[in-house]
Amino acid sequence: MDFRDTPEEAAFRDEVRTWLAENLVGEFARIGGGRGTADEEHWETRLEWERTLGAAGWIGLSWPKEYGGRGATFGEQAIFSEEYAKANAPGRITFFGEGLLGPTLVALGSDAQKRRFLPGILKATELWCQGYSEPDAGSDLANVKTKAVLDGDEWVITGQKVWTTFAHHADWCFVITRTDFDAPAHAGISYILVPMDQPGVTYRPLRQMTGAGEFNEVFFDEARTPADMVVGEVNGGWKVAMATLGFERGTAFMAMQLAFEREWRNVANIARKNGAADDPVIRDRLARAFAGVKVAAVGEVTAAAVRAWGMEPDLVPSGQQSSEGLLADWPPYDSVLDPIDRVFLPRADIATETLVAGLKERGWEVDDVTAYRTVRASPPPAPVREALKGGRVDAVLFTSSSTVRNLVGIAGKPHEATVIAVIGPQTAATAVELGLRVDVEST
Numbered sequence: 001m002d003f004r005d006t007p008e009e010a011a012f013r014d015e016v017r018t019w020l021a022e023n024l025v026g027e028f029a030r031i032g033g034g035r036g037t038a039d040e041e042h043w044e045t046r047l048e049w050e051r052t053l054g055a056a057g058w059i060g061l062s063w064p065k066e067y068g069g070r071g072a073t074f075g076e077q078a079i080f081s082e083e084y085a086k087a088n089a090p091g092r093i094t095f096f097g098e099g100l101l102g103p104t105l106v107a108l109g110s111d112a113q114k115r116r117f118l119p120g121i122l123k124a125t126e127l128w129c130q131g132y133s134e135p136d137a138g139s140d141l142a143n144v145k146t147k148a149v150l151d152g153d154e155w156v157i158t159g160q161k162v163w164t165t166f167a168h169h170a171d172w173c174f175v176i177t178r179t180d181f182d183a184p185a186h187a188g189i190s191y192i193l194v195p196m197d198q199p200g201v202t203y204r205p206l207r208q209m210t211g212a213g214e215f216n217e218v219f220f221d222e223a224r225t226p227a228d229m230v231v232g233e234v235n236g237g238w239k240v241a242m243a244t245l246g247f248e249r250g251t252a253f254m255a256m257q258l259a260f261e262r263e264w265r266n267v268a269n270i271a272r273k274n275g276a277a278d279d280p281v282i283r284d285r286l287a288r289a290f291a292g293v294k295v296a297a298v299g300e301v302t303a304a305a306v307r308a309w310g311m312e313p314d315l316v317p318s319g320q321q322s323s324e325g326l327l328a329d330w331p332p333y334d335s336v337l338d339p340i341d342r343v344f345l346p347r348a349d350i351a352t353e354t355l356v357a358g359l360k361e362r363g364w365e366v367d368d369v370t371a372y373r374t375v376r377a378s379p380p381p382a383p384v385r386e387a388l389k390g391g392r393v394d395a396v397l398f399t400s401s402s403t404v405r406n407l408v409g410i411a412g413k414p415h416e417a418t419v420i421a422v423i424g425p426q427t428a429a430t431a432v433e434l435g436l437r438v439d440v441e442s443t
Contacts, residue, residue, distance in 0.1 A: 005079070006075075009075050009076065009079060012076050012079055013079045013083060016079060016080050016083045016084075017083055017087075019056060019058075020083060020084070020087045020089060021087075023052060023056070024087055024089055027042075027045050028045065028048075028049050028052075028089070028090060029088075031045055031046070031090055032088040032089070032090065033085075033088045033089065033090060033091055033259060033262075034090065034091055040212060040213065040214055042090070043093075043169065045090070046090045046091065046093055047093065047124065049089075049090045050090075050092065050093055050094050050124040051123065051124045051125070053124070054094075054122055054123040054124045054125075055123065057070060058080070059094060059098050059121070059122050059123075059124060060098055060102060060121070060122050061076065061077055061080055062077055062103070063102060063103065063106060063118075063122075064106065067106050067114065067118055068118060068119065068122045069122075085259050085262070086262075088262065093124075093127065093166065093169070094121065094124050094127065094128075096127070096128040096129055096130050096165070096166070096170075096174075097120075097121035097126070097127065097128040098121055098122075099247060100128075100130060100174075100244050100247055101117070101121070101128050101174050101244070102117075102118060102121045102122075103244075103247045104174075104231065104240060104243055104244045104247065105117060105118060105231065106118070107243060108231055108232050108239075108240055108243060109231050110228070110231075112228065113193070113228075113229075113231065117172075117193070126171045126172060127166065127169055127170045127171050127172075128170055128171070128172050128173065128174065129164050129165060129166050129167045129169075129170035129172075129173045129196070129218075130164065130165070130173070130174060131146070131161040131164060131173045131174060131175035131176060131194070131218065132144075132161070132176050132241070133161060133162050133163045133164075134146060134159070134160060134161055134162060135160060135162055141176060141241060142185040142186045142189070142238070143185065144159075144176050144177065144178055144189065145159055145178065146158070146159025146160065146161065146175065146176070146177045146178065146220060147159055147177060147178050147179070147181070148175075148177040148178070148179050148190060148192055149179075150179075150227060151224075152227075153226065153227045154224045154225065154226055154227060155177075155192055155224065155225050155226075155227060155229065155230075156222050156223070156224055157175065157177055157192065157194060157200070157220040157222070157223045157224070157225065158220055158221060158222055158223075159177070159219075159220050160217065160218065160219050160220070161173075161175070161217070161218040161220075162206075162215075162216075162217050162218075163206070163215050163216075164203070164215065164216045164217070164218045165214050165215055165216075166214055166216075167196065167203045167216035167218045168203050168205065168213075168216055170196050171195070171196060171197065172193055172194065172195055172196060173193075173194050173196055173201075173218070174191060174192075174193055174194075174231070174244070175191075175192050175193075175194050175220075176189060176190075176191060176237060176241050177189065177190055177192055177237070178190075179234055179235055179237075180235045183235065186238045186408075186409075186434065187235060187238070188235050189235065189237040189238050189241070190230050190234050190235060190236070190237040191230065191231045191232055191237035191240040191241055191244075192225060192229055192230050192231075192237075193225060193229040193230075193231065194220070194223055194225045194229070195225060198223055198224065200220060200221050200222045200223030200224060201218065201219070201220060201221075201223045202218075202219045202221070203216040203217065203218045203219070204216060204217045204219075238409050239409050239410055239412070241409070242405060242406055242408075242409025242410050243409070243410050245406070246406060246410065261290075264286075264289060264290050267286070267289075268286055268290075271286060294314040294315065295312075295313045295314055295315075296313060296314060296315040296316070296326060296330070297313040297315070297316050297326075298317070298321070298322065298323060298325075298326050298355075298400070299316070299317060299321030299322065299325070299326075299399065299400065300316060300321060301321070301399065303316045315329060315330065317329055320423070320424050321399060321400070321423065321424075322400050322401075322423075322424050322426060322427070323354045323355040323358070323400075323426075324354065324358075324424070324426060325424075326355065327354075327355065327358035327359070327362075330358070330359065330362060331362070332362040332363050333362060333363030333364050343359050343364045343365070343366050345359075345366055354426070384411070385411045385412065388407075388411055388412065388414045388415065388418070389411075389412050389413070389414070389415055390415060391415035391416075391417040391418060392415075393414065393415070393418050394418065394419060395418060395419035395420070395421060396414050396418055396419070396420055396421070397421045397422070397423070398420070398421070398422045398423070398427050398431060399423050399427070400423070400424075400426075400427055401426055401427050401429075401430035403427075404422075404427060404430045404431050404434060404436070405430065405434070408434050408436070413434075413435060413436060414436070416437070419439045419440065420436050420437055420438055420439050420440070421438075421439060421440035421441075421442070422438055422440070422441050422442070423441075423442050424441075424442075425441070428441050
């Protein structure tokens, strides 16, 4: 594969570099990338920068042009992320709107919802937060207890969300709520858009040991929102929620890798200036830290996607292509060989608890974070969905628990005449949990 820019990509890269050089000046340049996206310092300056990006058309790169985006290719999105990181531009604050809700509305929202909300996202005049996790519903989203009851032409929402990033800055929240209390776990859920500035919504920052408080608990006490703020169908929110999670996959973590390298070089430069680099022990630790940022892939499919961006995974399961297979090959933490004991785990689906628990058992600290992405994914095309549900597909092979959840959540259950094949016992268990009949199981 040739990773060199095509002529079109080279022109796009030059456009990005030129714009950043001309606009990333003054206070914008002074604050730089800070501590990344979650950094709360210089909020007003960062918001002004975000609106500068929006005015120039750099928000919604991947969105279709008919909805105000640029329709950028995957390669162009990667180029923008790369140049943005190299320029040390301020951490982005619109990922929930741009990367998650916006693409969800494009795919599944009503025309009225698109007209109402997409322009504000593109111009950064309305900020969003994500109301998914609850005290008893983290990775298991189907266990949400927050409820919404229709009262005339409004929904009345009561419940609690947790780990809600930037809730204290957000204008709106897309909330997963239970609207049918007698339905099975994955049914009876609705995806509702709720304004944050109202008496029925309060939030409480969750202060970390660093002093940062970007995470929040959010309490809905009979909060209200218009009846037409449901995305998709009432009680059909699981499908919409899974579509949103699908949009979390993308190119942004390549920019994070570049940011990690820039941070290392800053530390190395400080060590050279203050003489610490003359200490052979410090030099060794710097070298190990530079070599210590490794990439692991949960299976060959993920590994192939990583290679497509020019990175070679350091660890891929040699056996079962799953979290369990990756854990079987993952080494325990060694304080001598591994000066950094942390694993950064972008949560691109809802099935990371097994991997998190296994890594912690091996002595690693895990940063299990939502993978905020700007790349637009899409549900299967309508003809494919209809073929699946109509029995015109002979067989479906599920390779992991997340593929089961994603397909069933986005496209619905395959027809009962379709042969269901799975790889691994965990995949089989998830298929049965979601009401599928497993015909073939391979290890």
